[in-house]
Structure formats: structure tokens, C-alpha cells
Amino acid sequence: MFTAVLWDFGGVILSSPFEAFNHYETSVGLPRDFIRSVNATNPDSNAWARLERNELSPAEFDVAFAHDSQSLGHEVRGANVLALLAGEIRPAMVAALDAVKAAGFKTACLTNNVVATGAESMAINTDRSLALAAVMARFDAIVESSKVGVRKPEPRFYEIACELLDVQPSQCIFLDDLGINLKPAAAMGMHTIKVVDPATALAELSAATGLSLS
Numbered sequence: 472m473f474t475a476v477l478w479d480f481g482g483v484i485l486s487s488p489f490e491a492f493n494h495y496e497t498s499v500g501l502p503r504d505f506i507r508s509v510n511a512t513n514p515d516s517n518a519w520a521r522l523e524r525n526e527l528s529p530a531e532f533d534v535a536f537a538h539d540s541q542s543l544g545h546e547v548r549g550a551n552v553l554a555l556l557a558g559e560i561r562p563a564m565v566a567a568l569d570a571v572k573a574a575g576f577k578t579a580c581l582t583n584n585v586v587a588t589g590a591e592s593m594a595i596n597t598d599r600s601l602a603l604a605a606v607m608a609r610f611d612a613i614v615e616s617s618k619v620g621v622r623k624p625e626p627r628f629y630e631i632a633c634e635l636l637d638v639q640p641s642q643c644i645f646l647d648d649l650g651i652n653l654k655p656a657a658a659m660g661m662h663t664i665k666v667v668d669p670a671t672a673l674a675e676l677s678a679a680t681g682l683s684l685s
Contacts (some may be wrong), residue, residue, distance in 0.1 A: 472642075473642055474577060474638055475577040476571045476577075476578055476643070476644045476645075476646070476676070476680070477579045477632055477643055477645040477646070477656075477661070478564075478578065478579070478645075478646050479582065479623075479645075479649075480580055480581075480582040480584070481584075482558070482647070482648030482649070482666060483561075483564060483647060483666045483672075484560065484561060484568070485559060485560060487558065487648055488555055488557075489504075489507060491555040491556070491558075492504075492506040495555055505543070505545060506540075508543065509539050509543055514651070517535075518535035518538070518539050518549060519539075520622065521535065522535075522549075522585050523616040524616060524617070524620055524621065525585075525586055525616075525620065529549070529550070529553060529585070529586075533549035535549065537549060557599075560606060563670075564669060565606055565609075566684075568610075570682055574680065574682055576680065577611050577636045577638060578609070578611050579611060579612040579613065579614060579632045579636055580607065580610045581647075582613070582615055582616065583616040583623050584616055586617045612632065612636055614631050616628065619631055623647070623652040623655075624654065625655075629645075629656050630659075639660070640660040641660040641661070643656075643662070644661065644662045644663075644679050645661045645664070646663075646672060646676065647663070647664075648665065649665075650665060653665055662679055664679070
């Protein structure tokens, strides 16, 4: 029934940046989940959406996010948010990716991301960047919002992934940690798995693929 498995990156392959957001909020006295609330307000046109479509530079995002957050009661500089995005690789998810590839499934990474600049773009030989590159190299296709000019949850983003893999949505399993990103994929006919607890998500992926992934 299924021939492809599509993976979000941050929050699925990597640990969620929301954990880092919450730690920062606690450290500076912001309400819990305030940064997420900023990102969820006017989600198609706010600073975060424009950055992920590569419509803003990081410097412009720094100012635009400060404006968005101030309108909700607390100013947060965009540069501070960008510094919180790095997550840790989840070995169990990478092992599952390897297993589905070995079983013959097509794979793609579907990621809302931003263009690396400055020190981040120059740090190409760090252990972390090499490890991330090794994971990304496993995918048959990679769809990056900063390169294609659309982002999840815009339907075109998922269409691009299907076109690159030459599959229909009904042939795809899609893992993401955000319900807002899963909803349009499900409406297109994909089998969706929300990643809250990685072990639970892998159990659902095992059931959908018939593979032992736990």
C-alpha cells in the first residue's frame, strides 16, 4: 500500500526546538510557549513564515520577529530565536530511516528551514554539521522551504515532495511533530503520524510499514 516515507527534520529526526524555546522562556521570564504563540499568529505572513520562504534575511527577521512578539506583549529578538533552533539527532529515528530505506521505501525530508549565514554557514567541518550532513545524505529527496519558496503547511510543498519521488500522496507515510503540518498532508491522502513521543511514533510507523522499528 505504501511506497514512501516522508520525514520532518526538526522535531522528528532531531529533538524538538520547542524544548529549547521553553528553557529560554523560563530563563528570561516569558510565559511558557510564548515563542510558539508568536509563530502561530498570522502563520502565513508573520516573520517566521517569511524567513522560511527566504523572503527575509536573518537581520530583517531579527527586527520583524521583535515587532511580531512586541505586538503580543513581550519583545523577543529574532536573533535569539534563531540561536535556539539546533536540536540533537535521535539515533532511533535515524535507525528507522535506514530500515525503511533497506526495505525499499522511497524517502524524503520535508523541512521548513532558513538559509544558513555568518558563523553557521562557515562551520562546515564541525562534528555536528558532518553528522547532520550524513543524515541528510540518506534521503532520496530533500524539500527545503528556503529553496522552493513555499513551506509546510502549504499544499504545494507536499506536491513537490511527491513529484520528486514520483509517488501519489496515498502511497506516502508522513511524520511530523506539528498537527498543522499533518492536516493538509492527510487531506491529500497521506497516512500521517504525529511525533510527540518518538517511541510511540515508531510503533505507529512499524504498524504502517510492517517493519520492526522499535
